Amino acid sequence: MSDALTTDAVHLGLDLGTQSARAVAVDGTGRLLAAASRPLTGRRDGVRHEQDPAQWWSALxxxxxxxxxxxxxxxxRGLAVDATSGTVLLADPQGHPLTPGLMYDDGRARAYTARANRAGGEVWRELGYRAMQPTWALxxxxxxxxxxxxxxxRLLHQADLITWRLAGHQVAADTGHALKTGYDLVHERWPDAELARMGVPAGLLPDVVRPGTVLGxxxxxxxxxTSVPAGTPIVAGMTDGCAAQIGAGALTPGAWNSVLGTTLVLKGASPHLVRDPGGVVYCHRxxxxxxxxxxxxxxxxxxxARRFPGADLDALTARAEATGSTAVAYPLTGGGGERFPFRAPDATPFVLGDPRGDxxxxxALLLGTACVERLCFDYLDHLGAPVDGxxxxxxxxxxNRYWSRLRADVLGRPVTLPEHAESATGMAVLAATASGVTLEEAAAAMVRTRERLDPDPSRTARLTPVYLDFVDELTRRGWLEPAVATHARGKAEQ
Structure with a gap:
């Protein structure tokens, strides 16, 4: 019997982020044994954002x-690697980089998006995301x-360079990183005819396998x-967002992980492909x-962060909680433009109500974020995605515990806070499958819960009209489709 989920086994998770490369060692019960990171540096010039691929390997x-x-x-017992989604480079047949790494948010290829969508639009529509975006890999x-x-x-995704170095030869890419390069997740192949029409040479793209496959x-x-023992299995990983989802244990149909950082990112699990006519939701395999x-x-x-730079957020949170205010600020992080739960390039921040003082x-910003989050779930439910797990x-x-409790109240559903929820931890969980256990078994044993927060029904009832006013304002401004607003109102009345 495998000892993968015991204290004797150690699984390695390797994470290539934007600012650092991180490695964690986690035992089979989810205990974090060690973690280390090294900084990564990049170059920005207007819409361009590059990194030196050699630094990825040396730092990791x-x-x-x-x-x-x-x-x-x-x-x-094994390792797995995650990296940023849409980061690519060209390498020679020996795996030596020929170009810088074009990072996930590099926007130099905007003029090429139309060519990709003309040639491959039918495939992208079948896959549910409808169109390539300018910063995607293709x-x-x-x-x-x-x-x-x-x-x-050879075209390599960021993680592909690392797995090549680890194995000593080229190995397959994973479907998560290949998605934004146009890989057909439904038929599990590259759309060769469409790529040929774009001028992509045969043999340029790597083989692709599902996450969890042992690559070598x-x-x-x-x-x-690296000090990783020779012969250690290398497991095909995922993009950083999906890796964090594994680290949170959100793997059963209807389960979701809501990542609140600079922006809000939702990742869930479904037994079926979710197709979005609006093109704002897309699926990984x-x-x-x-x-x-x-x-x-x-x-x-x-x-x-933009409104309160350098503020003592703990003190500000305590004061904010005491106000009981129901003013809502639409918390766009940039100057304007929204991409989920609706696409509105002209969206700008606004405030409902009359907040007085800091x-x-x-x-208002905390509450506004919670309202956006609830609308995300209502939109996903509108598309037919399971959301009740x-x-x-x-x-x-x-x-911020108060913010998490406020989000639970606005959503009207319990939430859990994992003990160690990060992309590298998710890769350690995935690496455990090299020993023969399923991902669900590994997650059940290795993902630890720090706290559960239950909603206060009276606060949910008080905040639901605030949420619906927010939805109505988005609709009035022409950003949110009326059908989605109607669905959100119907859900609130249930």
Missing amino acids: AAACREALTGIAPERI PKLLWLLDNTDFPDA TVCADAADA GPGGTWLPGGASSSGAGAV AEEFH PLTLTGGGAR
């Missing part, structure tokens, strides 16, 4: 060496092909660089036969 190798200090090599690939001259190049084992050179629908808002805690303004709250915003 150093983080691994530190995290594994003092851990017996024979305890290590438009960037088209830009690279037009602006470089490397006849034998750590080679001797990588073992020397989960391990096994599940689908992982989700969306990323342009609203979130970034609006708080405490009430602060509370357990809900976990993660991200920096979840550290």
